[in-house]
Amino acid sequence: MEITFDVAVLLFFVALLAGVIDAIAGGGGLITIPALLAAGLPPGAAIATNKVGGVAAATAATLHFLRMRQIDLKRSRWMMLGAFLGSLAGGIALTRIDSGVLRQVIPFLLIGFALYFLLSPRVGSEDRAQRIAPALYAAAVAPLIGFYDGFFGPGTGTFLAISCVTLLGFNLVKATAHAKLLNLCSNSAALVFFALHGNIAWAFGLPILAGQWIGGTIGARLAVTRGHKLIRVLMVLMALIVSVKMLLE
Structure with missing residues (x-):
């Protein structure tokens, strides 16, 4: 499909906003996928093309978190491999299994996580003892x-950040940083899968890539400077928005 200049500019600014939100709390796809659908892409192509922006936002955010020394790459290398291989397996499974069960269960999990953070204001404010080994x-x-x-996708960044807080004992800033690193790996695997199957509309993906790269950098800076309070508010908000959207669908 061809893309007009006006649509490209609109997608860029939509992606920029999505990149900021995604770097802090996840859920940027809630903004970019509807925009790609409105631009005329069919659902499958919109989901696949959105991964281009997802990788860009996660890369930009991860690079900033690395510069700010919020990520321990040596400690995370096996986690990165696990996220990549898991996502690749999920993409393959998507072609063979119905994701309807997850669509019914995930909203309630996200609502539960949102309530947990609302009712536990000290969670994620500082590093705590880890509950499981990194291995x-x-x-x-x-x-x-x-x-x-x-396999499915919505709320992945939230699940990663919460798991880093509750299982690895990270504070919310460090958890968000490692969540973006692992999300980069899982998004990259999905991008490879979709690219090999020819589902990506690159003309639409490039303005999304540019916007989310800039937005991801801005969002990561806000996460570091504003700390766990900003992350907590946006994470709870995005978890509830994702849940409501999925329940309405």
């Missing part, structure tokens, strides 16, 4: 959430 997280949790991202 176990890399072997079980990262592949599981990665699989979910490749």
Whole structure:
């Protein structure tokens, strides 16, 4: 499909906003996918093309978090591999299994997480003792959430951040930073899968890529400077918005 200049500019600014929100709390696809659908892409192509922007936002945010020393790459390398392989398996499973069950269950999980953060204001304010070893997280949790991202997707960033807080004992800023790193890996696997199957509309993906790259950088800076309070508010808000949208559908 061809894209007009006006549509490209609109997609860029929509993606910029989505990138800011996604870097802080996840859920940027709630903004970009409807925009791609409104631009005329069919649902499958819109979801696939959205991964282009998702990778851009996650890359930009991850690079900033690395510069701010919020990510331990040596500690995370096996988690990254687990998220990538899990997402690749999820993408393959998507072609063979109906995702309807997840669509019914996930909203209630997200609402539960939102209530947990609302009722536990100290959670994520500082580092705490980890509940599981990083090796176990890399072997079980990262592949599981990665699989979910490749298979279904909504709320992946929230699941990753919450798992880093509750299981690895990270504060919310560090958890958000590692969530973007792992989300980059899972998004990259999904992008590879969609690219090989020819589902991506690159003409629409490029303005999304540019906008989300800039937005991801801005969002990561806000997350570091404003800290866990901003992340908590946006994470709860986005978890509720994703839940409501899925329930209405």
